[in-house]
Amino acid sequence: MGNIMRGSSSTGKDNTESSSKGSEDDIVVVLKDYPSPEISEPIYRMGEKLRLIAQEAYWWRVRSVQTQKENYIPNSHVAKVYHGWLFEGVERQKAEELLSLPGNRVGSFLVRESSRERGQYSLSVKHRIIKHYRIFRLDNSWYYISPRLTFQCLEDMINHYCDFADGLCCALSTPCLAGMTPPSDASPAAPPVVMRRNFDWKKIDSRQLVSTDSCSDNMVSYGVRNSIAAYLSFSGNQDPARTRAESRKKKSKSVYAIPESGLGNIDYDDNF
Known part of the structure; x- marks a missing residue:
């Protein structure tokens, strides 16, 4: 299922037994x-x-x-x-029925895998109406809805659109049917999706990146700063300013954005 790992059953004489569990x-x-x-x-x-x-x-x-x-x-x-939001083999009409159930609100969503073609996904979102967005996959296995923004995996895509609408009808709020799962008294379950906030590196003083003072009031963790400092020392004590300038030219490992010139927000309404 793309970059998402699934468990596989064992082979040999125990295969029949393991597949039944x-x-x-x-x-x-x-x-x-x-x-x-x-x-x-x-x-x-x-x-x-x-x-x-x-x-x-x-x-x-x-x-x-x-x-x-x-x-x-x-x-x-x-x-x-x-993951709480990836539904296997759910058709478009059934996704609309599920999202229309009580308990789902504006921004409730699910990602559905095509029942006819493994590895083909769509995002369905509840807004004024149920909107559907085709998720495309590049040859390098990265995913995108709008070609100006690609993601290394589906989890990164969902986390991004939980923070920003970025061309969708609205930002994603909660997975479909999340409100219908009662809390467990014995052992509370972790939320199916972590609504994380992106770390804004532009607001960080560049001098903090190479500081290893663990007592300083620094937004960047000591481990990250220590790793950066170690890397600089092993790379020949290059000029930190020059190193930072070169690092800004590198693309993110999880998100790759293409300049928006000539590319608008594309709303893909798929038919499968």
């Missing part, structure tokens, strides 16, 4: 009521989060995150969720 950390979301209301009162309803206990061919054994009750559900009625 799920992980306690695996989360799935119910895509439609089961059983159908026309048949009987549903055990699980659309949008409910379940913990995957075991995968047994067509039937998966699951435990409700809310009620802790275990039961079986057809795998066609659920979708695996990674």
Whole structure:
């Protein structure tokens, strides 16, 4: 799944046994009521989060995150969720239904992987209407929605658009259905997405980068400053001013921005 790592099952005689088991950390979301209301009162309803206990061919054994009750559900009625926001095999219409459920607010979002082509992603965001943005992938495996801004991985893309709308209908707020997961009294779960703020290097005095005084009131951590100072000493004691000027010419390792001249914010509304 792009740059996102997944666990792989073991090979050999234990392969059949390992493939029938799920992980306690695996989360799935119910895509439609089961059983159908026309048949009987549903055990699980659309949008409910379940913990995957075991995968047994067509039937998966699951435990409700809310009620802790275990039961079986057809795998066609659920979708695996990674990182709290990456939904596997969810179609466009189903994404709109999930984002329209109570508990989702403006900025609620999900990234969905195409059920027809592995590695193809779209971003769906709740605003006045549900907006969809095709996520493109470069030959070097970097991702982008607008070609003026590319990201090394999907996590970097999500973190960026949580901070800035940057051409989207709005900044991302919370993952789809995040508000429907009750807090656990035993062990509080970590939030599915870290809404981090970008560190603005432009506001840092350049002299702080090479200072190793651990007692100084410095916004840059001692470890980072010590590493920079060590690098400068091993690189032949180059002039710090010259080194800093050269480093500014280098591109970021996680975000690469193309000058905006001639490139506007592009709104991609995909059809898959």
